[in-house]
Amino acid sequence: MSLIQIHDLTRRYVMGTETVHALRGVSLSIERGEYLAIMGPSGSGKSTLMNLLGCLDTPSSGYYELNGVNVAHMDDNSLAEIRNREIGFVFQSFNLLPRSDSLHNVELPLIYSGVSASERREKAMQALVNVGLGERTHHKPNELSGGQRQRVAIARALVNNPSIVLADEPTGNLDSRTGEEILGLFETLSRRGNTIIVVTHEEDVAQHARRIIRIRDGLVAADEINPNPRAALRMQEAVK
Amino acid sequence: MNLLHELKESVLIAWSALRTNKMRSMLTALGIIIGIVTVTLMGSAIAGLNTEFRRMVAGIGADNLYVQRFAWFAGEEPWRQARNRRELTLRDAREVERLSSFAVAVGAEANGNGTVSYQRKQAKGVWVAANTENSATIRGLSLSAGRWLSESDVQSARPVCVIGSYLVERFFPYGGAVGSRIKLNDMPFEVIGVLEKQGSSFGNNPDDQIVIPVTRFTREFTRWPDVSIVVKIRNLQELDDAKEELRGILRKIRRVAPGEKDDFAINQQDALISFFNVIGGSIAAVGLFITGLSLFVGGIGIMNIMFVSVAERTREIGIRKAIGAKRRTILVQFLVEAATITLGAGILGLLIAWPITLVIDHYMAASMPWWLVGIALAVSVLTGVVSGFLPAWRAARMDPVEALRSE
Numbered sequence: 001m002s003l004i005q006i007h008d009l010t011r012r013y014v015m016g017t018e019t020v021h022a023l024r025g026v027s028l029s030i031e032r033g034e035y036l037a038i039m040g041p042s043g044s045g046k047s048t049l050m051n052l053l054g055c056l057d058t059p060s061s062g063y064y065e066l067n068g069v070n071v072a073h074m075d076d077n078s079l080a081e082i083r084n085r086e087i088g089f090v091f092q093s094f095n096l097l098p099r100s101d102s103l104h105n106v107e108l109p110l111i112y113s114g115v116s117a118s119e120r121r122e123k124a125m126q127a128l129v130n131v132g133l134g135e136r137t138h139h140k141p142n143e144l145s146g147g148q149r150q151r152v153a154i155a156r157a158l159v160n161n162p163s164i165v166l167a168d169e170p171t172g173n174l175d176s177r178t179g180e181e182i183l184g185l186f187e188t189l190s191r192r193g194n195t196i197i198v199v200t201h202e203e204d205v206a207q208h209a210r211r212i213i214r215i216r217d218g219l220v221a222a223d224e225i226n227p228n229p230r231a232a233l234r235m236q237e238a239v240k
Numbered sequence: 241m242n243l244l245h246e247l248k249e250s251v252l253i254a255w256s257a258l259r260t261n262k263m264r265s266m267l268t269a270l271g272i273i274i275g276i277v278t279v280t281l282m283g284s285a286i287a288g289l290n291t292e293f294r295r296m297v298a299g300i301g302a303d304n305l306y307v308q309r310f311a312w313f314a315g316e317e318p319w320r321q322a323r324n325r326r327e328l329t330l331r332d333a334r335e336v337e338r339l340s341s342f343a344v345a346v347g348a349e350a351n352g353n354g355t356v357s358y359q360r361k362q363a364k365g366v367w368v369a370a371n372t373e374n375s376a377t378i379r380g381l382s383l384s385a386g387r388w389l390s391e392s393d394v395q396s397a398r399p400v401c402v403i404g405s406y407l408v409e410r411f412f413p414y415g416g417a418v419g420s421r422i423k424l425n426d427m428p429f430e431v432i433g434v435l436e437k438q439g440s441s442f443g444n445n446p447d448d449q450i451v452i453p454v455t456r457f458t459r460e461f462t463r464w465p466d467v468s469i470v471v472k473i474r475n476l477q478e479l480d481d482a483k484e485e486l487r488g489i490l491r492k493i494r495r496v497a498p499g500e501k502d503d504f505a506i507n508q509q510d511a512l513i514s515f516f517n518v519i520g521g522s523i524a525a526v527g528l529f530i531t532g533l534s535l536f537v538g539g540i541g542i543m544n545i546m547f548v549s550v551a552e553r554t555r556e557i558g559i560r561k562a563i564g565a566k567r568r569t570i571l572v573q574f575l576v577e578a579a580t581i582t583l584g585a586g587i588l589g590l591l592i593a594w595p596i597t598l599v600i601d602h603y604m605a606a607s608m609p610w611w612l613v614g615i616a617l618a619v620s621v622l623t624g625v626v627s628g629f630l631p632a633w634r635a636a637r638m639d640p641v642e643a644l645r646s647e
Contacts, residue, residue, distance in 0.1 A: 081566070
């Protein structure tokens with residue numbers, strides 16, 4: 001059974017008197033363990049698709065099954081629970097809580113799933129070590145470099161063992177070298193069996209994935225296997 | 241995620257948010273602080289008034305009936321009629337004592353003011369209580385030295401007196417009060433007893449009194465030999481019967497024709513209490529309403545600042561929602577933040593109001609009992625929750641996609 005099964009998904013926005021069709025019927029299935037890139041120029045509907053895949057938004061019509069559960073018409077609170085359990089977000093602008101240190105930022109999903117304080121601490125610590133930030137647990141976001149912030153965000157995305165890591169332009173705010181580092185981290189995660197979906201408009205970034213889905217005008221324009229994914233800089237191996 | 245857990249997390253979040261905006265939080269809290277101070281002070285004044293009133297009324301005694309020319313709370317018109325009534329005299333009192341079956345003690349009282357002097361010391365405006373031999377029982381007084389007025393003291397209108405502890409401290413700091421001769425309005429009186437200390441109430445100091453035989457009083461101090469007849473009844477349950485009997489006796493001895501109205505009034509503690517409850521209740525309602533307005537204004541300030549806080553932290557709300565915070569979690573977070581400000585303000589307000597209460601207590605009755613502290617804190621939390629609700633609700637209902645997009 002596929003991890004993600006979507007069928008004829010549409011999303012319309014009503015803006016005043018105009019109706020915008022952001023998605024016009026997208027069907028996809030994604031298997032567990034895939035490393036997938038969703039590509040498309042701005043306005044193509046890829047962000048809308050990401051919001052739907054991430055359960056941040058609900059479709060106007062269509063079917064979306066995530067990990068065996070139909071989530072297309074869930075209410076706000078059930079979606080929050082799904083997001084908490086099944087999805088780890090990585091954003092372009094990191095989206096860390098500015099007043100909290102790395103450890104607390106990583107703990108956040110565990111707080112919302114009701115994990116006890118001691119277990120929380122332990123898991124968050126481990127997640128930070130896994131992204132190579134074991135020494136930066138008590139730094140606040142403004143005391144970290146861009147790459148480090150994004151790694152905190154990745155640790156946060158992984159800490160609850162989600163089914164999918166959903167990354168929206170994860171390298172967009174980073175210089176190219178740091179961006180490579182982050183992509184390298186994704187490769188490592190992918191090798192360990194995590195399902196990764198990267199949404200991007202950069203061909204370079206997409207080329208790291210093993211499957212590339214191209215969105216244009218709210219429809220899937222191409223869905224192709226990447227025969228030789230680009231490897232990130234090997235220096236990444238220094239970071240576990 | 242259970243509610244307790246949620247509250248704990250929310251308190252931590254609220255605390256760090258408030259610390260980030262110290263100045264703003266303080267200024268917002270100021271409104272609530274002022275509100276709590278005024279409401280608490282009003283509350284403690286009312287509480288003080290109540291306690292003092294109860295103490296004063298206890299002195300009157302629930303089981304005492306006061307026969308007087310005037311009813312206590314009759315209004316102005318009946319008072320004009322009552323003015324022309326015949327005086328009540330000591331003889332009436334003796335008759336009542338002889339005829340009543342419900343009374344355990346009947347006394348006669350009159351009150352006045354006088355100047356007491358001893359050697360070269362002088363006390364002005366002393367309460368002169370004109371009593372009979374059983375007034376000590378009726379008034380619930382006890383002596384710390386000497387004896388009370390005797391029947392023959394009263395009958396012969398002897399120039400003897402029992403004085404309050406304040407006068408003793410004033411004139412006889414080294415003892416020797418009993419047996420000394422003091423002067424009341426320049427007339428000599430022998431001190432035969434000293435009252436136990438009672439403490440002041442309602443700006444009225446019962447320790448600053450001098451008790452003399454009522455006969456002496458009506459002879460020397462007033463041209464109007466009018467007294468109050470005080471009847472202490474055996475049993476509070478028989479109050480109504482006793483009152484009825486008393487009325488019959490008085491009509492008889494005062495020769496009131498059948499069909500004519502009573503030419504006297506029978507007063508009791510009840511009337512005073514119900515009068516006080518009406519007056520005190522309306523003072524409390526008006527006072528608390530007016531001071532409550534300042535709390536209301538403070539609440540508006542809280543609501544305003546919470547709206548600002550929610551708007552500023554839209555992105556944070558988006559992040560929290562994306563990561564799995566439910567509506568309730570966000571709602572609780574902001575409610576707790578608002579309640580933290582107001583609770584803090586409430587505590588500060590109480591810390592300010594408390595010494596003020598102590599100062600006020602020197603001039604008039606005021607006290608800050610625990611229940612008032614509890615209510616003040618509960619009201620502060622409630623203000624926070626109520627005024628924080630709308631902003632928190634707005635935050636809880638935010639669309640995560642929109643919220644994440646905000647700068």
